[in-house]
Amino acid sequence: MIENQSEKPSDLRLFFIDEFDFPALEQLQLLYGSKSLFALHEDFFIKILPKKPFVHDVLLKHSPFTNENAPLIDLYKYSPRLLAWKELIRSDIKDLIMKKPHLAGYLKNVDLAYLYVFERRELIKIHQLLSKKLLLLDKEIIAKIMNSLIYTINLLQMEGFTYHDLCDDNLLWDVRTQQPFLIDLDSAVPTHLRYEEAQKYLEGQHTYHRVYLYLRRNKEYRRHLKDLRLFGSCLIFNYFITLLTTSLTKKYNMMNYYARELSRILVLKTAPMLNEIQILLNNARYRGVLQRSLEILLETIETEQPGRINALLGLLRLL
Secondary structure, three states: OOOOOOOOOHHHHHHHOOOOOOHHHHHOEEEEOOOOEEEEOOOEEEEEEOOOOOOHHHHHHOOOOOOOOOOOOOHHHHOOOEEEEEEEEHHHHHHHHHHOHHHOOOOOOOOEEEEEEEEOOOEEEHHHHHHOOOOOOOHHHHHHHHHHHHHHHHHHHHOOEEOOOOOOOOEEEEOOOOEEEEOOHHHOEEOOOOHHHHHHHOOOOOHHHHHHHHHHOOHHHHOOOOOOOOHHHHHHHHHHHHHHHHHHHOOHHHHHHHHHHHHHHHHHOOOOOOHHHHHHHOOHHHHHHHHHHHHHHHHHHHHOOHHHHHHHHHHHHHO
């Protein structure tokens, strides 16, 4: 239970009182995820989870609003900041269901839920901005996106967790700050898990998992990929080559296809099924950048040093 704290924004008083009340939620727009409930407010983004996320303590540890001694390294540099949280006991849940009857199915048989309050930012999905040509995917933007992914995924890695839910819906653009933002950090899972063990927790789109799964089939890398410690590096690599290809073809609606096809070509050395990719591979400079990016990933895996994936950023100057 979070108590009133004078340093918290006054508008958050609803979320820091002993007797939790829901009158403000009645005016909120409710949205449903695969395993969570969202509520939007003018200033806050509220998320209700029926189970406590693995990364709960890390989210609190890095929030200056819930931890007076928050680390100097800011997990929320490229992700909406956690402002508050609260356990919802059965009586709270019943009260919420009474005021919002359609939530009964979602919260059925849930005795303890977790409510998180994040800052509300002016976020738009990056792939939507690209498809409408409101954002130009040049080297500067690619560097910004990759910096945010590398920073956030590696920081979670240092905390012992792997972010697995990289997809177009979770990579957003802050209109006000002109910075990329990664959301759904609460879906991270412990790095010591094997992929098979973690599968029941892995939500969302798995397109960018393919490089990791392909390499695990190779006996040369299987021992390095016995758990999820290097999973994030594979996600970063897969997204990097997808961004490069998308930027060169300008076909932003093809991003998911590129993510599937390029990983197959680079890792399994199969022939491309798409003419645009064949044309790109015929370009010696681009083919060299793709080959070097794969070498960086394999070096990262062989040395078991996730931070080495940062070297991908240096390849942008070769384009």
